[in-house]
Amino acid sequence: MSILTWSNGQYLLDGEPYRIISGAIHYFRVVPQYWKDRLLKLKACGFNTVETYIAWNVHEPKEGEYDFTGMADVVSFIELAGELGLHVIVRPSPFICAEWEFGGLPGWLLAYGELKLRCYDPFYLSKVDRYYNELIPRLVPLQSTHGGPILAVQVENEYGSYGNDHAYLGYLRDGLLSRGIDVLLFTSDGPTDEMLLGGTLGDVHATVNFGSRVEESLAKYREYRKEEPLMVMEFWNGWFDHWMEDHHVRDAADVAGVLDEMLEQGASINMYMFHGGTNFGFYSGANHIAKYEPTTTSYDYDAPLTEWGDKTEKIDAVQKVLAKHGFTPDCPFPEPIPKISYGKVALTEKAELFADFNLDTLSKPVKSVNIEPMEKFGQSFGFIMYSTYIQGPRSGQKLYIQEVRDRAQVFLDGRAIGVVERWNPQPLNISVPAGGARLDILVENMGRINYGPLIRDPKGITEGVRIDNQFQYDWSIRTLPLGPLELASLVYSKQSGEIPENSEHSGMPGFYRGCFEVEEIGDTFLRFDGWSKGVAWINGFNLGRYWHAGPQRALYIPGPLLRKGQNELVLLELHACPESCEIELTDRPDLGKTAAVDDAVLNFVQEDEL
Structure with a gap:
């Protein structure tokens, strides 16, 4: 049994001074057969700890239906890390951000219009409680206090970037304690006054997230926590990619220099990410600051270990810095996994998607007077199709999709007439013959927003469809989540x-x-x-x-x-x-044209201004 505590500005493991050198690997972004390979490569670089989020929408994809198997088998991932000699930090916060769909929250929450997210709303908390009743008992025996590898557990994630409801944070803290979590609890926030004021609790250890400007960031933390150990819970060593932008890269020497500065300051660190992995399926999230920006399928992150598990020059650069500070590996680096050209x-x-027999295989139509988003029909992921009959004649008019989430293809009598995108919501020209025409609108959910004040992000069409100023009613709606059973019947x-x-x-x-x-x-x-x-x-x-x-x-x-x-x-x-x-x-992989990460995005002070 091991216990992580802190005293006089440093961590103690079983009473002895301890430095956490952690790297992030998300079990839900890596196929289980490769968990061991990625964890061994983390250890072979000199790290002593692995950190992972726990994504609620992976484990409760449909309300009341739980999955802890395959890529969702978080227990096996944690046990394997322990068997390999690694400690584990888990972040089961209901919300995780992580460039993950809806920040890990399940889409079905949005079927409840009255539910308020990430605050002391009893209805929302009742959903969290039911999920935690399934999840937390699985983690309790894996804690270091029970002989397992888990050293610390997060209460909520970057909450100061979203709200300041301390009663909500306290409820989550108490919920973890009452369910048997007895290892060190912590919060993580950006190093700004607003974030540290809003996202922390006085009796819970606070950590900070940033990617540069070490002295400035740690000094801000010290204004609020003078006695606690310095812990950079997310040292951003790369960055993620959006569609329609360049692939972000960060120089290895820059990463090594910032890491060295953090360690010189006496900080513990969690490198976000050590291995980014992949946003398989429909799980990639999105950002919305100036506009909606969907995240790519790759979550390579320009991390030390590539999306496909190969070393980069950052591995050597980081390993040298860790060795300088006394952290040397006790195992060899595993051989790369073969790549094959088939x-x-x-x-x-x-x-054909629009063939009636295929549509009926994929979905049964639902009649609705009004346009409704997909969550109202029990759908979280994929596509949704809205169909109606437009009376004619109409000539030279404009078709408007009011609040499309996120990309709509529009068809008139089986002919494509245009695309309406959330980031480019221009109207389409439409003319309808005297006999009328069938209107089909296929809408793609490209990922719910995972950070900031706009995370309430229902998908499909959220307000309505109109021709000029006239709203259209009487719709036939098909949900198209495109699960394996439906696809097998095409x-x-x-x-x-x-x-x-x-x-x-x-x-x-x-x-x-x-x-x-x-x-x-x-x-x-x-x-x-x-x-x-x-x-x-x-x-x-x-x-x-x-x-x-x-x-x-x-x-x-x-x-x-x-x-x-x-x-x-x-x-x-x-x-x-x-x-x-x-x-x-x-x-050969191909992540596309590259561009250096702007230093501003690596420091929380500027993030909301980008």
């Missing part, structure tokens, strides 16, 4: 090679399927050159979104998702596939 794969079959047909009317080249969405043989299994990368925008699945596993807007140019496919023999690849292409209708599986 060549080009022809997607020879197609299932009806495909062989493609002739000819380009028929209303084919993919006229902008109609469709599923494209192809198979390829595998003799030797390794990691590979799906290049989507020539494809426009959509979602990819390998053997039924949702790899995530692709988009020609970049920066990301290839999706990572971990080897364990492949199988010897025949493998199935499916793409939902929303616009147009290349004439060859093929993709390439290569042994």
